[in-house]
Amino acid sequence: MELYFFTDNSALTKKLEELSFGKKYAISVFDTSELKKACRTVSDLILVYIDIEGFGEGYEKDIQYLSKKENIFFGIIDVKGKVIDIARLFFSGAVDYIRKIGSDTEITQKRIADILSYLKKYRKDFIPVSDEVKNPIKNDSDYILPQKGWSDIISGNEYAFAIMFIEIDGEKELEKQYGVKNFKKALATFIEYIKRHTKAFDGRIWFWSSAGGIILFPFDGATCPAVLCGFRLKLFKQIYDVEESLFASGISFRIALHIGNVTYFTGDTGEIISDTINSVFHLGKNFAEPDSFCLTDEVYSFAPPRIKDYFIESGNFEGRTIMRMKKYRFGE
Numbered sequence: 063m064e065l066y067f068f069t070d071n072s073a074l075t076k077k078l079e080e081l082s083f084g085k086k087y088a089i090s091v092f093d094t095s096e097l098k099k100a101c102r103t104v105s106d107l108i109l110v111y112i113d114i115e116g117f118g119e120g121y122e123k124d125i126q127y128l129s130k131k132e133n134i135f136f137g138i139i140d141v142k143g144k145v146i147d148i149a150r151l152f153f154s155g156a157v158d159y160i161r162k163i164g165s166d167t168e169i170t171q172k173r174i175a176d177i178l179s180y181l182k183k184y185r186k187d188f189i190p191v192s193d194e195v196k197n198p199i200k201n202d203s204d205y206i207l208p209q210k211g212w213s214d215i216i217s218g219n220e221y222a223f224a225i226m227f228i229e230i231d232g233e234k235e236l237e238k239q240y241g242v243k244n245f246k247k248a249l250a251t252f253i254e255y256i257k258r259h260t261k262a263f264d265g266r267i268w269f270w271s272s273a274g275g276i277i278l279f280p281f282d283g284a285t286c287p288a289v290l291c292g293f294r295l296k297l298f299k300q301i302y303d304v305e306e307s308l309f310a311s312g313i314s315f316r317i318a319l320h321i322g323n324v325t326y327f328t329g330d331t332g333e334i335i336s337d338t339i340n341s342v343f344h345l346g347k348n349f350a351e352p353d354s355f356c357l358t359d360e361v362y363s364f365a366p367p368r369i370k371d372y373f374i375e376s377g378n379f380e381g382r383t384i385m386r387m388k389k390y391r392f393g394e
Contacts, residue, residue: 069113224288227346229274248308263291286364314353318346
């Protein structure tokens, strides 16, 4: 496996160049300005470390960039201790956090081996897949693709989106348990959790009503990062329950994901009329089980190959095959 380090600190660069793991791990050191160039096309799995001191206050955007790269896993170097909330780094997909670098301190061959063991056990997006992966299915949909993502999207026009429905299970029971005022305070932390994770994958909450809402991800016709987004929302829920949630116990929420054309507009979204939106709502409310993540077959065909085997067929709904993410429990 290759290790990429991005730093502008000459002293740190010298220490990194002194590291030697033989043939087991190859080490490359780059300037911070070379991040996107070096990571643009990566065919093999690599572990990237970024020294956030060299990325300035905008380092969170670079973390978002790395979190969307299919073959890249990343760690953070924070020698000056700038990060206050370290857990948020892991919410964004980080797999390591380092305060100092040295040939005989934190970066060791054993540490890298431990990280790889963690990835193999808990991160299904790490598991290698064969070259014979399922190609996107052909269907009769005429997707209206926004070629440049959100910058191409104008209110009042129709575009193709990956459409994600999210809703907390048992809203009425939770309101009774916590009281309406406390429920709304706790719900606000959940919405922030959803907003932060979906933003990293170019998703935006279009509207939110009570305990659920719709998030839109511009669809380019070739990939669907929203699948990995939903996967991580589920994977990291236990961390949210412990670190952020104001609910006294872990919450349950369901996700449904579909692709289709939608007339996008800003302002009052209370009167949306759309067959595609209705399909997603029906899938989420009438078919998806509590605490599940369901995909239509169209979406599944665009899912990252490394996590496809973590979904199973869950039946048919409105003429579509539905895939469901397997239940996940830490320690199993």
